[in-house]
Amino acid sequence: MSHSSGPLSATAVHDGRDLPVWGGGALPYAVPSKKLGMWLFIVSDAITFSAVIFAYGYLRLAAPAWPRPFETASIVNATVMTFVLLSSSVAMVLAVRASSLGKVSGAVGWLVATALGGVIFDILHIREWLGLIAEGVRPFSNPWGTPMFGAAFFTMTGLHMIHVTIGVVYLLIIAVGFGRRKLSAVDVEVSGLYWHFVDLVWMFIFPLVYLLSAKMA
Amino acid sequence: MESMPMEVQHHHTAPTSFIRKYVFSVDHKVIGKQYYFLAIFSVFVGMVLSWLVRIHLVWPNIHIWGLGVLSPTGAPGGVMSPDYYLSLLTVHGTLMVFFVLTTAPQAGFGNYALPIQIGAEDMAFPVLNMLSFWVTFLALCALVATLFVKDGPPISGWTAYPPLSAVGSDAGPGLGMGQNLWAVSIALFCVGSLLGALNFIVTTVDLRCKGMTLMRMPLTCWAWLITAILSLLSFAVLFAACVLLFLDRNAGTSFFLPAGLLVNGKLQNHSGGSPLLWQHLFWFFGHPEVYIAIVPGFGVISHVLSVFSRKPVLGYKVIVGCLLSIGFLSFTVWGHHMFLSGMSPYSGFLFSIPTLIITIPATIVSLLWLGTVYGGRLRFTTSMMFGLGFISVFVTGGLGGMFLAQPSLDIFLHGTYFVVGHFHMVMGVAAIFGMFAGTYFWFPKMFGRMLNEKLGKVHFWITFVGVYCIFMPMHFIGLEGMPRRYSSFVNDAMQPLMPVHTFMTIAALTTGAAQFIFFFNLFWSMYKGAKAPDNPWESTTLEWTVPSPPPFDNFGGKHPVVSYDAYEYGVTRNGKDYIMQTDPPGQPASS
Numbered sequence: 001m002s003h004s005s006g007p008l009s010a011t012a013v014h015d016g017r018d019l020p021v022w023g024g025g026a027l028p029y030a031v032p033s034k035k036l037g038m039w040l041f042i043v044s045d046a047i048t049f050s051a052v053i054f055a056y057g058y059l060r061l062a063a064p065a066w067p068r069p070f071e072t073a074s075i076v077n078a079t080v081m082t083f084v085l086l087s088s089s090v091a092m093v094l095a096v097r098a099s100s101l102g103k104v105s106g107a108v109g110w111l112v113a114t115a116l117g118g119v120i121f122d123i124l125h126i127r128e129w130l131g132l133i134a135e136g137v138r139p140f141s142n143p144w145g146t147p148m149f150g151a152a153f154f155t156m157t158g159l160h161m162i163h164v165t166i167g168v169v170y171l172l173i174i175a176v177g178f179g180r181r182k183l184s185a186v187d188v189e190v191s192g193l194y195w196h197f198v199d200l201v202w203m204f205i206f207p208l209v210y211l212l213s214a215k216m217a
Numbered sequence: 218m219e220s221m222p223m224e225v226q227h228h229h230t231a232p233t234s235f236i237r238k239y240v241f242s243v244d245h246k247v248i249g250k251q252y253y254f255l256a257i258f259s260v261f262v263g264m265v266l267s268w269l270v271r272i273h274l275v276w277p278n279i280h281i282w283g284l285g286v287l288s289p290t291g292a293p294g295g296v297m298s299p300d301y302y303l304s305l306l307t308v309h310g311t312l313m314v315f316f317v318l319t320t321a322p323q324a325g326f327g328n329y330a331l332p333i334q335i336g337a338e339d340m341a342f343p344v345l346n347m348l349s350f351w352v353t354f355l356a357l358c359a360l361v362a363t364l365f366v367k368d369g370p371p372i373s374g375w376t377a378y379p380p381l382s383a384v385g386s387d388a389g390p391g392l393g394m395g396q397n398l399w400a401v402s403i404a405l406f407c408v409g410s411l412l413g414a415l416n417f418i419v420t421t422v423d424l425r426c427k428g429m430t431l432m433r434m435p436l437t438c439w440a441w442l443i444t445a446i447l448s449l450l451s452f453a454v455l456f457a458a459c460v461l462l463f464l465d466r467n468a469g470t471s472f473f474l475p476a477g478l479l480v481n482g483k484l485q486n487h488s489g490g491s492p493l494l495w496q497h498l499f500w501f502f503g504h505p506e507v508y509i510a511i512v513p514g515f516g517v518i519s520h521v522l523s524v525f526s527r528k529p530v531l532g533y534k535v536i537v538g539c540l541l542s543i544g545f546l547s548f549t550v551w552g553h554h555m556f557l558s559g560m561s562p563y564s565g566f567l568f569s570i571p572t573l574i575i576t577i578p579a580t581i582v583s584l585l586w587l588g589t590v591y592g593g594r595l596r597f598t599t600s601m602m603f604g605l606g607f608i609s610v611f612v613t614g615g616l617g618g619m620f621l622a623q624p625s626l627d628i629f630l631h632g633t634y635f636v637v638g639h640f641h642m643v644m645g646v647a648a649i650f651g652m653f654a655g656t657y658f659w660f661p662k663m664f665g666r667m668l669n670e671k672l673g674k675v676h677f678w679i680t681f682v683g684v685y686c687i688f689m690p691m692h693f694i695g696l697e698g699m700p701r702r703y704s705s706f707v708n709d710a711m712q713p714l715m716p717v718h719t720f721m722t723i724a725a726l727t728t729g730a731a732q733f734i735f736f737f738n739l740f741w742s743m744y745k746g747a748k749a750p751d752n753p754w755e756s757t758t759l760e761w762t763v764p765s766p767p768p769f770d771n772f773g774g775k776h777p778v779v780s781y782d783a784y785e786y787g788v789t790r791n792g793k794d795y796i797m798q799t800d801p802p803g804q805p806a807s808s
Binding site for chain 1: 341342345411414415416418419422423424449450452453454456457458460461464468469470471472486487488489490491494497498501
């Protein structure tokens with residue numbers, strides 16, 4: 001990544017004093033506004049997820065028993081989902097790199113690959129939801145007792161799934177815009193921040209929801 | 218290598234159509250005014266509701282004209298039922314806390330003045346800014362709609378504690394559709410506030426003009442920045458809480474509902490949740506929210522006290538440090554709203570200590586305001602009067618906070634009028650005084666005309682005396698044990714205190730009526746007031762370098778360059794006693 005030398009280096013003389021004064025108007029910390037905006041969004045969204053995860057921990061610790069229904073097949077499925085999502089993050093890195101090098105078709109290709117990873121993740125996830133629903137898991141009941149199990153599961157994974165789905169749409173919009181040269185490499189990088197964040201959230205949900213509820217032999 | 222594109226300057230041209238100019242405008246000045254009028258509408262409705270509940274408290278059987286039409290079940294024949302009292306109280310609290318105290322000082326004045334004060338053409342994300350307002354507008358619509366749905370607004374109060382708020386319409390009026398609308402309204406409000414906060418922070422970091430270092434920003438800008446950070450970190454939690462509440466109500470989950478709950482004889486089909494979870498999530502937002510309401514007021518007061526004392530703000534850097542530490546501490550004290558929840562005494566102690574520590578920066582700021590005024594050549598404009606009034610009500614209200622910060626006292630006082638008096642004084646009245654000071658100060662810039670100062674002073678004195686008459690007695694009847702939230706006190710031990718309630722109700726009606734002087738002044742001066750010069754208050758900051766009202770891009774295509782601090786008053790230079798921030802650099806002024 002290249003940062004332009006940045007207006008921070010400027011000094012100016014005002015009322016007899018030497019003050020470090022950046023050039024004004026743009027990029028005081030060499031962070032474009034859009035990127036800073038996305039970072040701030042990520043901070044607040046991370047706090048929203050934290051609140052939901054806190055609620056889960058609060059209720060799970062207070063519960064006398066918590067189901068551990070996930071068989072090996074479920075864990076394998078969730079591991080494959082994790083692998084797909086992490087691979088899509090690698091594709092995202094390559095998209096950002098291609099866009100910053102000005103390789104338009106490469107960037108578009110990697111963006112589409114990233115979005116495809118998200119779609120596969122969603123399909124695997126929905127398939128798993130349908131399986132659990134077929135087994136009788138609901139937000140208010142499930143076959144293993146402790147109704148809050150289903151509530152916590154669907155709320156946390158559902159919130160994450162919404163983020164992945166929005167991310168897929170977002171990445172495709174960026175791919176089209178960048179392909180038509182209407183958007184810049186910064187826009188690609190900013191969308192990458194969002195995507196990596198969504199992946200990172202999954203890296204909390206995967207162990208907390210799945211591994212902690214894996215069926216003990 | 219492709220260099221990073223510079224995408225900060227917004228060269229949008231001024232819109233010409235009515236819709237783009239006044240309705241779906243991306244101009245921060247129009248959006249600021251939209252927020253301001255949204256708050257004016259809300260404060261008007263909220264005030265009328267407070268009259269209704271105050272009247273009912275004292276004269277429980279009185280017929281209130283029109284109320285029976287608004288709610289045939291809640292107020293049959295115009296006589297309010299106890300349930301409807303609680304419904305109206307919920308709307309009063311929600312309107313005032315969210316749509317007045319959170320919107321006007323930050324989103325209203327902040328949107329209007331922040332970009333001009335830091336020398337920017339607009340906010341960093343103008344379209345997002347427009348979106349924030351319209352999402353907030355939808356939130357307001359959802360809340361107002363609760364007044365018109367079957368059963369009316371929820372009876373669960375502005376804090377919406379479960380189980381009451383989560384169990385549904387079995388538990389009482391307004392807990393069906395009304396509570397759903399409430400949850401949607403607040404979730405939308407969170408989204409609007411988050412987008413706004415993000416925009417404020419990026420604008421302050423990225424769009425300052427040449428020479429506008431952080432330490433040259435007016436304290437108003439510091440206050441808006443810190444408030445935006447608090448909003449960003451706290452509304453995200455309330456958003457999650459509202460989502461979970463909505464799921465509990467509509468998807469059958471039990472995040473906030475324990476097992477074995479009997480509501481009006483019906484066993485609820487829930488188990489595994491905790492009402493305390495809501496209290497934790499709500500107050501993790503709720504305490505920073507208090508500072509979201511008051512910190513912009515701190516900024517405005519520091520600003521106008523300096524302008525009208527013709528002295529630099531005393532301890533600029535200390536005030537910045539105090540605001541930052543207040544902001545930080547506000548995230549560590551949410552448990553002091555929950556002393557009654559049966560928490561461990563150790564936890565109570567843990568939450569009590571930082572609560573008391575907050576009084577230190579708050580006291581330092583108050584003393585620095587007095588120091589700013591001390592020895593100044595005071596100009597008693599209405600804005601200045603509200604500035605001084607702010608110190609008075611803030612300190613008075615704050616003293617009550619030191620009682621409530623101690624768990625041992627709070628366990629007794631928490632359910633009484635002491636708390637009502639305390640938070641109305643320190644959060645409501647003080648923040649509103651900040652808004653009045655800001656209105657009388659910035660109105661000439663916003664509308665190009667002066668407010669009437671004579672009417673302004675009448676407004677100030679009635680309001681100032683009035684709020685003390687309303688809220689001081691509450692502290693004392695609270696100490697006597699008068700419980701809050703009751704709709705009336707008929708034939709019980711509280712009878713001897715009822716004359717005090719009558720006095721407070723009359724004071725509330727009188728003080729409320731005095732606000733019509735303000736509303737009249739506001740709307741009359743908008744069209745008939747004296748034309749405002751560019752810099753009527755002889756102030757130094759950037760908004761006073763541009764015409765009143767400013768052109769669409771604020772600086773007419775020019776890029777201001779700042780060479781001075783924000784509060785260079787009390788100097789002698791070219792026959793003036795102040796130096797504009799944009800004056801050309803020269804010899805240090807002799808003072």
